[in-house]
Amino acid sequence: MVLVDRFGRPVTNLRISLTSECNLKCFYCHREGQDFSFREMTPEEIERIVRIASKLGIKKVKLTGGEPTIRKDIVEIVRRIRPYVEDLSMTTNGTTMKTLAEPLKEAGLDRVNISLDTLDRKKYKEITGFDVLPQVLEGIEKAIKLFHPVKLNMVVMRGLNDDEIWDMINYAAQKKAILQLIEIEVPREMENSWFFKKYFYPLKPLEEKFEELAVEIRERKMHRRRKYFIPTEYGIAEVEVVRSMHNTVFCANCNRIRLTSTGHLKTCLLRKNDLIDIVTPIRNNASDEELIEIFKKAVLMREPYWK
Numbered sequence: 271m272v273l274v275d276r277f278g279r280p281v282t283n284l285r286i287s288l289t290s291e292c293n294l295k296c297f298y299c300h301r302e303g304q305d306f307s308f309r310e311m312t313p314e315e316i317e318r319i320v321r322i323a324s325k326l327g328i329k330k331v332k333l334t335g336g337e338p339t340i341r342k343d344i345v346e347i348v349r350r351i352r353p354y355v356e357d358l359s360m361t362t363n364g365t366t367m368k369t370l371a372e373p374l375k376e377a378g379l380d381r382v383n384i385s386l387d388t389l390d391r392k393k394y395k396e397i398t399g400f401d402v403l404p405q406v407l408e409g410i411e412k413a414i415k416l417f418h419p420v421k422l423n424m425v426v427m428r429g430l431n432d433d434e435i436w437d438m439i440n441y442a443a444q445k446k447a448i449l450q451l452i453e454i455e456v457p458r459e460m461e462n463s464w465f466f467k468k469y470f471y472p473l474k475p476l477e478e479k480f481e482e483l484a485v486e487i488r489e490r491k492m493h494r495r496r497k498y499f500i501p502t503e504y505g506i507a508e509v510e511v512v513r514s515m516h517n518t519v520f521c522a523n524c525n526r527i528r529l530t531s532t533g534h535l536k537t538c539l540l541r542k543n544d545l546i547d548i549v550t551p552i553r554n555n556a557s558d559e560e561l562i563e564i565f566k567k568a569v570l571m572r573e574p575y576w577k
């Protein structure tokens with residue numbers, strides 16, 4: 271059984287924010303579309319929600335945040351949800367990977383995405399507020415030894431790191447990691463903000479260049495994102511482009527539902543007023559059937575953001 275929304279989109283992925291807290295302060299952070307909050311779900315509650323989700327056809331779970339690895343019980347959370355999922359991945363800033371990669375692997379995590387916007391220490395501090403690039407690079411080395419694939423997330427920003435795109439492509443090829451080049455994304459109401467106007471760097475022209483250079487191009491089901499296999503002096507680099515702004519194809523192929531760190535199902539990253547509380551019913555002893563109904567209600571509320 272798979273739940274399908276009113277727009278014909280099957281819901282096969284669950285993206286769970288484990289905490290709204292973070293040990294970095296990236297100035298562009300969308301915080302997965304949620305506000306800062308102290309309420310968090312327990313590992314037992316997360317396990318129960320994932321178990322219900324798996325009955326409804328959800329096969330892939332992504333753990334995110336805030337920074338998911340600052341939760342003290344992160345290894346327990348991974349261990350608990352592992353049995354219910356085909357693909358269990360995490361997106362992290364990499365600051366804790368040096369010590370946590372091994373226990374996370376042992377607990378059953380399949381793969382990690384690590385955010386890395388720049389290879390320049392000063393710029394890294396400018397973007398994230400903290401001088402921890404060497405620590406993150408060590409974390410990436412460790413992760414690459416244990417996980418496959420490791421994806422590196424680079425949010426491309428005009429005048430800030432757009433001159434590093436090719437360095438990052440070479441770095442990814444050298445490390446045998448996948449590079450995700452990401453456009454800054456904001457909700458409609460922020461498109462006129464100084465921040466978006468200053469830093470938005472459209473990736474479409476670059477994709478056109480990749481089309482010429484690539485020895486192979488693949489299209490993913492999710493968001494119909496394209497992957498380009500680009501020759502470099504370090505071998506073939508695998509580069510995925512995440513271009514979401516005003517991209518109707520991206521939203522038409524969105525198969526994710528979200529769970530906020532406060533225990534609300536959320537239908538879309540960029541939408542407002544789309545939260546459905548699932549953890550309060552759990553705390554009030556709701557049955558599995560009642561929780562299934564909450565999931566169904568959330569799926570019916572889903573709609574593409576850009577359409």
Ligand SMILES: Nc1nc2c(ncn2[C@@H]2O[C@H](COP(=O)(O)OP(=O)(O)OP(=O)(O)O)[C@@H](O)[C@H]2O)c(=O)[nH]1
Nearest residue numbers: 332334359361383423450452455512514524526539
């Ligand atoms: N608009 C939008 N952006 C998303 C969505 N999912 C991920 N993103 C963005 O895509 C970028 C990469 O996100 P990750 O957390 O690494 O996950 P992912 O690449 O989507 O997932 P995998 O490829 O399965 O590892 C980030 O900038 C996210 O904000 C989504 O459903 N909608």
Ligand SMILES: C[S@@+](CC[C@H](N)C(=O)[O-])C[C@H]1O[C@@H](n2cnc3c(N)ncnc32)[C@H](O)[C@@H]1O
Nearest residue numbers: 298299300335336337361362363385423454455
């Ligand atoms: C919100 S973070 C949470 C996980 C973890 N703290 C990290 O940074 O990887 C998830 C991903 O979203 C990306 N991201 C954050 N704000 C963004 C924005 N405004 N536009 C595009 N991507 C963004 C980050 O670079 C990161 O790769």
Ligand code: SF4
Nearest residue numbers: 292294296299336363
């Ligand atoms: S590390 Fe992740 S959650 Fe933390 S501020 Fe940066 S993008 Fe946001």
Ligand code: SF4
Nearest residue numbers: 521524538539574575
């Ligand atoms: S509908 Fe579009 S903006 Fe919303 S979560 Fe899905 S892909 Fe992202």
